[in-house]
Amino acid sequence: MGESFRQSMTWLHSWAGVVIGALLFAIFWMGTLSVFDREIDRWMIPDTRLSTVAAPPSLDAVAAVAVGLVRPEHRAWLATLPTDREPVVKLFFQDSEDHFESRFLDPATMALLPEAGSWAASDFIFPFHYNLNLEWMHIGYWLVGILGMAMLVMLTSGVIIHHRIFTDFFTFRPGGKLPRSSLDLHNLTAVVGLPFHFVITLSGLIIFFSIHFPGVVPIVYQDKQADFVKEAYGVVQRDAAGVPGDLASLDAMRMRASELWSGGQPYFVRIWHPGDANSYVEMRRSFPDTVTMNLDAVYFDGPTGAILHTHTAKPVMTVQRFLSGLHFIQFEHWTLRWLYFVLGLSGCVMIAAGFIYWLESRRKRHAAQGLAGVRIVEGLAVGAVTGIVTATLAFFVANRLLPTGATVLGYERYALEIWIFYLVWLASFVHAWIRPGHAWREQGWTIAGLAALAVILNGVTTGDHLVRTLTEASWAVAGMDLALLAGASVAAFAAWRLRPRAAVSLSFKQPAE
Amino acid sequence: MSDWLLFIGILGTAYLGFALLALGQSKHRRTVKAADLKTPFRSAIPRCLGALALATSLALALLRDGPSFGALLWVTVLTAGAIAVAFTLAWRPKWLRPLAVCFV
Numbered sequence: 001m002g003e004s005f006r007q008s009m010t011w012l013h014s015w016a017g018v019v020i021g022a023l024l025f026a027i028f029w030m031g032t033l034s035v036f037d038r039e040i041d042r043w044m045i046p047d048t049r050l051s052t053v054a055a056p057p058s059l060d061a062v063a064a065v066a067v068g069l070v071r072p073e074h075r076a077w078l079a080t081l082p083t084d085r086e087p088v089v090k091l092f093f094q095d096s097e098d099h100f101e102s103r104f105l106d107p108a109t110m111a112l113l114p115e116a117g118s119w120a121a122s123d124f125i126f127p128f129h130y131n132l133n134l135e136w137m138h139i140g141y142w143l144v145g146i147l148g149m150a151m152l153v154m155l156t157s158g159v160i161i162h163h164r165i166f167t168d169f170f171t172f173r174p175g176g177k178l179p180r181s182s183l184d185l186h187n188l189t190a191v192v193g194l195p196f197h198f199v200i201t202l203s204g205l206i207i208f209f210s211i212h213f214p215g216v217v218p219i220v221y222q223d224k225q226a227d228f229v230k231e232a233y234g235v236v237q238r239d240a241a242g243v244p245g246d247l248a249s250l251d252a253m254r255m256r257a258s259e260l261w262s263g264g265q266p267y268f269v270r271i272w273h274p275g276d277a278n279s280y281v282e283m284r285r286s287f288p289d290t291v292t293m294n295l296d297a298v299y300f301d302g303p304t305g306a307i308l309h310t311h312t313a314k315p316v317m318t319v320q321r322f323l324s325g326l327h328f329i330q331f332e333h334w335t336l337r338w339l340y341f342v343l344g345l346s347g348c349v350m351i352a353a354g355f356i357y358w359l360e361s362r363r364k365r366h367a368a369q370g371l372a373g374v375r376i377v378e379g380l381a382v383g384a385v386t387g388i389v390t391a392t393l394a395f396f397v398a399n400r401l402l403p404t405g406a407t408v409l410g411y412e413r414y415a416l417e418i419w420i421f422y423l424v425w426l427a428s429f430v431h432a433w434i435r436p437g438h439a440w441r442e443q444g445w446t447i448a449g450l451a452a453l454a455v456i457l458n459g460v461t462t463g464d465h466l467v468r469t470l471t472e473a474s475w476a477v478a479g480m481d482l483a484l485l486a487g488a489s490v491a492a493f494a495a496w497r498l499r500p501r502a503a504v505s506l507s508f509k510q511p512a513e
Numbered sequence: 514m515s516d517w518l519l520f521i522g523i524l525g526t527a528y529l530g531f532a533l534l535a536l537g538q539s540k541h542r543r544t545v546k547a548a549d550l551k552t553p554f555r556s557a558i559p560r561c562l563g564a565l566a567l568a569t570s571l572a573l574a575l576l577r578d579g580p581s582f583g584a585l586l587w588v589t590v591l592t593a594g595a596i597a598v599a600f601t602l603a604w605r606p607k608w609l610r611p612l613a614v615c616f617v
Contacts, residue, residue, distance in 0.1 A: 170535045170599040192595035195588050291581045326585070333582060335520055339589040346596065 006161055013157040017354050018377055020150050022384030023132075025351045027144060029388055030129035031200075032344030033121065035329065035337055036483075038085040039476040040121035044399045046462045047113045048104055049477060050087040057082070057089060057107040059250035059269060065110055066091055067247075069103065070274050075240075078270035082107045083288075084332065085476070094270075117413040118399055124418060125392075130204070133418075138211060145212040148205045155198055158190055165191055179360040186353035189346045196343045197350070203327035206320060234297040234311025238272070238280055245277030248305035257283045257298045260310060264296070271302065280308060288332045291325040292318060348385075355381035379433035386443035387428030389491075393450035394424040396484075400457035444495030451488035455481045519577040523586065526570035527594030529612075533563030535598055536613045545606045547613035559616050567591070 033040065042049050059079070066077050069091070076094040080086070089105035102123075104113040127133055131140030159165070169191060172184045190197070210217060221228045229235040250269060257266055267286035273279045279302030287293050295313040300306065313321055325331070329340055359378050366374040398420040406413045432439040458481060459465030469478035535541040537560040539549045550556040570590065575583035601608055 167538070167540075170531070170538075170541060170595065170602055172599045172603045174603050188596065188599050192599070193592045196592055291585065322581075331582075333578075336582065336586060336589065339586070339593060343589055343592055346592070 009157040009160045013154060013161055014358060016150060016154060016157075018358055018380075020147055020154075021351055021355055022380055023143070023147055024151060024154075025348060025384045026132070026388050027129050027147060028344060028347045028351060029392070030125050031204075032341060032348060033392070034126040034129055035341045035344060036479070037121035037126045038083075039480055040125065041086070042476040043458065043480040044118050044120040044396070045104075045116045046464070047116075048086075048088045049462075049464065049474060050106060050108070051474075052084050052087045053082055053107045056265065057105075057110070059254055061110050062089055062091075062105065063247065063250055063271070065105060065112060066271075067274060069093065069112075074274070076270055076272045077274055078268055078282075079105075080268045081266065081286075083267075088113065114404070117402075117404060118417055119414045120399075124395075124421075130208070141208055141211045145205060145208060148201050151201045152198070152205075155190070155194065155201070159194070162187060162191070177360075179357060182353045182356040182360060186350055186357055189350035189353065193343055193346045193350065197347055199323075200327060200344075200347075203323040206323050207327060209320070230311075231314070232317050234295050234309075234313070236280070236282070236299045236309045236311075238278055238308075240273040240276040241278035243277040244275055245279055245303045247271065247274070247279060247281075247302050248300075250281065253281055253283065253298075253300045253305050256300070256305075256307065257285075260298060261285050261296060273302075277303060279303065281305075287325070287330065291331060292322040293325045293328060293330060294318075295321060352381070352385045355385065375433075375436050378436060379429060379439070382432035382439040382443060383425070383429030386440060386447060387425055387432065389487075390428050390443055390446050390450065391421045391425035393447060393454060393484075395421040396454040397450055397457060400454065400461050441495045441498040444491045444498065448488045448492035448495065451484040451491065455484050455488075516577065519573055523570050523573045523577065523590055524594065526566045526573065527587075527590045528597055530563045530566030530570060531591075531595045531598040532601070532609055532612055533559045533566060535602060536609065536616065537563065541602055542613055544602050545610045545613045547610060548617060550616060555616065570594075 062079050066079065070077055070093060073095045074093045075096050078092045078094065080090045080092075082088055087107070089107050091103045091105060092100045093102075094100055102116070104116065105111070106113060124133070130144050131138075132143060134140030134143065162168075168184075168187060170188075172181070172188050174181050174184075176184075205212065217225055217228045226237060230237075254266060254269070258264060264285045266283040268284050270282040271279060272282065281300040281302055283298050283300070285294055285296035295311060295317060297309075297311040299308040299310070301308055329337060355377070359374055359381065363374050366372075395417055398417045402413050402416055404413070406416060408416055411419065428443060431443070435442060455466070458477070464474065464477050466478060466481050469475075469481065536545070536547070537550070537556045537558075539556075542549055550559075571583075571587045574587035574590070577583060578586055598609075
């Protein structure tokens with residue numbers, strides 16, 4: 001053991017980091033943005049920039065609109081109720097293969113809002129961070145699961161190979177040579193952020209335990225797997241009768257549920273088999289002021305409104321729901337939300353600084369030995385770091401430029417935004433490989449330009465410029481614009497610091513410590 | 514309002530705590546151009562006070578938000594505070610000199 005164990009861990013850490021760092025950065029970046037997913041949604045879907053309503057809307061009024069939109073292939077519809085962060089009723093229509101179509105309702109007028117035309121953050125950025133939008137065969141979930149486990153290995157091996165965790169706890173020498181300062185920054189963000197990085201990765205894995213450990217449920221529950229979802233998540237299933245039936249008052253059911261939950265309110269209601277005599281209603285309790293995402297549910301018989309089943313999570317699931325809650329931050333706590341955002345960004349910095357250290361500690365040797373490794377990995381790093389940021393900003397800019405109902409080659413507007421994201425991301429890798437030595441700086445300027453452009457376009461296309469959003473206190477849109485401007489400033493400063501002259505003095509002229 | 518004051522208190526004590534821990538280390542005392550602490554006993558003083566400040570930060574966080582949110586708030590604030598101290602030492606070491614020279 002001893003030195004050789006540490007050496008083998010160093011080898012593992014640096015090579016695993018190079019291989020999976022690009023995807024880890026993508027997951028951390030998209031996860032960090034997901035902290036403000038509802039706010040990004042408001043920015044990208046301007047029709048939903050409504051003021052919050054004081055009282056929850058009538059569920060019967062929501063149902064009156066929803067039944068008009070239900071088609072025969074829909075086995076359920078559900079509505080999430082407005083919150084401070086999402087001031088709309090979101091209607092979903094679920095088909096037999098569990099595909100969801102969604103529409104927004106204005107809770108004050110019950111008017112159906114125009115189709116969103118964008119997957120925005122809730123349907124693109126947020127799923128990207130747990131399945132890379134690769135739905136086929138759950139391959140994305142598996143890939144992210146493997147990367148999550150690899151991340152835990154990276155954190156552990158990183159702690160093992162770090163020579164002086166406590167002596168170097170606060171050490172950051174930005175004036176030193178680039179290998180030195182990038183390693184300092186990597187160590188600093190990794191060590192002081194270790195609790196966050198560890199818990200966020202572990203809880204992310206635990207959320208999907210039934211996907212990553214698919215063999216466990218069949219072993220324990222044998223052929224009664226419906227019992228598992230019933231016992232764990234309180235999901236009750238009942239077949240349709242095939243005979244038409246009415247729906248009793250949802251508002252009356254909500255009052256019953258609220259009594260059972262000693263004043264708690266549902267955050268969503270789902271009507272299974274709408275219009276059928278065997279229809280039934282699922283209501284789930286909201287959790288605005290607890291970390292734990294409770295699984296309290298009440299099921300009602302649709303035609304009569306009688307209670308069919310009530311559910312509360314059992315102890316093991318309560319632990320799972322606490323850890324899920326730590327990860328999902330669906331509670332109302334702005335201070336923590338911002339801290340999560342900052343710590344998520346620190347995770348991005350950690351991965352990026354790790355890449356830069358890998359490159360800079362090998363650059364001279366690879367040049368001397370004529371190896372291509374640095375050039376290849378540098379392209380990978382640039383595309384993974386500044387590339388995905390550029391692509392995300394292109395996604396925002398496209399959102400503001402594409403007209404309503406735009407289609408190209410049969411692709412709808414929301415798909416075009418996503419295509420632009422992927423094409424720009426791909427282009428950033430190509431750019432990085434054909435412009436070695438310039439790619440970081442040029443993509444930095446691109447980021448600054450696109451972020452500023454996104455703010456301008458938001459003002460021009462929606463009229464919600466910063467002066468208005470700040471004076472009218474529409475914080476979601478104002479916050480998004482301000483964050484874009486802050487990002488633009490950081491990117492411009494970094495690109496300016498990387499101007500050719502500065503790069504030379506940074507790498508060669510400064511005295512080593 | 515008291516929520517904000519308490520948050521500033523939580524953040525402030527976390528920053529102060531880490532600053533004191535850093536200023537118990539001779540390498541960071543050199544960075545802020547303060548004299549070395551001569552005996553292990555004397556370098557233990559800022560460290561103990563630092564630990565005390567971090568504990569105060571936890572107490573304020575629990576007071577503000579209760580056990581689950583408070584603990585979560587404290588852990589996340591700790592990270593932010595430690596990064597802030599490292600950045601101060603890197604870019605504005607003079608700011609910590611007055612605190613460093615309190616201990617000789």
